[in-house]
Amino acid sequence: MAGRPSDEGAGGPARHLPVLLAEVLAALAVVPGGRYVDGTFGAGGYSRAILEAGGTVLAIDRDPKAVADGQAIVEKFRNRLILVEGRFSDLEAHVAAQDFAPVDGVVLDIGVSSMQLDEAERGFSFRKDGPLDMRMGAEGPDAAAIVNRAAVRDLAVIFGALGEERHAGRVARAVEAARSERPIETTRQLAEIVERAVGRPGPQRIHPATRTFQGLRIFVNRELEELAEGLGAAESVLKPGGRLAVVTFHSLEDRIVKRFLQSRSRSGQGSRHAPIAAGPEPSFELLNRKPVEPSAEETERNPRARSARLRAAIRTGAPAHALDMAAIGVPLLTIPGPEAYR
Incomplete structure (x- = not known):
């Protein structure tokens, strides 16, 4: 079911396998010598595949450990991989700083990486006891600060709106x-605490802490705002004919990507009762009307892929649209942001 939180993705074991790799490569249509941005480097699965297909890659990750661990891949591919520490919401600035335009493709794999889940000290997994951290980067308040200091009504918003x-x-x-x-x-x-409050899981049910951990992690890292800003940045840097491929793992992420691409793939809306409203020219052409889902073989090989969805589109020559977060489904929370708990 689309949007069902993955027990593996939220707190259980998952191997370091890039999800929907063949489908992502097909969506990007990598050409030798082309320039591609991997906004979520992680263990480098997508970047390595693009490099092996002949592309040049600018890779970004906000996790300093991922950047450090990726130096072996940088060394192997020498001048064809640039790996920088940063947020993919700042993708446009990174492209400018590295003089990497024009860009032929952008790939984003949204959410927590299996590497982060596997490290108890990062505090992402409820299956591995560790400090309650959850920060993807090295800055800002951790999850413990939120849990111990936020008002109870604000915690309810975080768990409900972001964790569903x-x-x-x-x-x-x-x-x-x-x-x-x-x-x-x-x-x-x-x-x-969550298990006592919600109850133990029944057969075939996700762990009761899955949604609470999801909401808290998304809040700590501003993940939905980052996603929206990253999509807008990708729209700005892609050349006409360039391709965008985004892999998501739950309904909040998928809805934002879906609405973003839908709003940019049509110039106006109308019905038999009203004419089509004038609007900006489409900046994207959808590659797939419905999201691409993993095969049964892939989900058996890699449980993290179970809830994955891929949406992709081709950039047109029209100007980029203005970014309206509310219109594309980013929850506008009326509570203090994570920076309030520094």
Whole structure:
């Protein structure tokens, strides 16, 4: 089901395999000598495949460890891979700084990486006890600061709007009660609090902490705003005929990508009762009306792929559209942002 949180993707084991790799490469239509931006380098799976197909890559990752670990790939491909630390929402600035235009393709793999999940000290996984951190980069307040200091009503918004947790209020009140006794500092502490509040999972059900961890992680890293800004940046740097490929793992991400591409692939809307409204010319042509999903073989080989969805489009020669976050589905939360907890 589209948008169902992945138990593996939220807190369980997953191997370092690029998801929907063949489908992403087909969407990008890599050509030798072409310039491609991998906005979410991670373990370098997409970048390596593009390089092996003859492309040149500017890769970005906000995680300094991913950048450090990727130096072996940089060395192997010498002058064809540039790897920089940063956010993909700043993609346009990175392209300018590296004099990397024109860009033939952009690929984004949204969400937490399997490497981050596998490292208990990063605090992403409820299956590995570690400090309650969840930061993809090295800056800003961690998840423990939010859990221990946010108002209970704000926690309910985070768990409900960003984690899609039906029992968000109950979980928030349980967190408030627990932290009044002692600070919540580890992933195991938080997972046990949520499990007591929501109940143990039944057969074939995701772990009860999955949605709470998802919402908290998205909030800490401003992931949905980053996604929207990254899509807008990709629209600005892609040359006419350039291709955008985005892999998402839950409904909030997929809805933003879907609305972004839909809004930019038609020049106006209308019905039999009203004429088509004038609007900007389409800046993208959709490659697939419906998202591409992984095969049964891939999900068996790599459980993280289970909830993955790929959407892709080709850039037209029209000017980039103005970015309206609300219109493309980014929740506008009426609570303090993560920076308030520094």
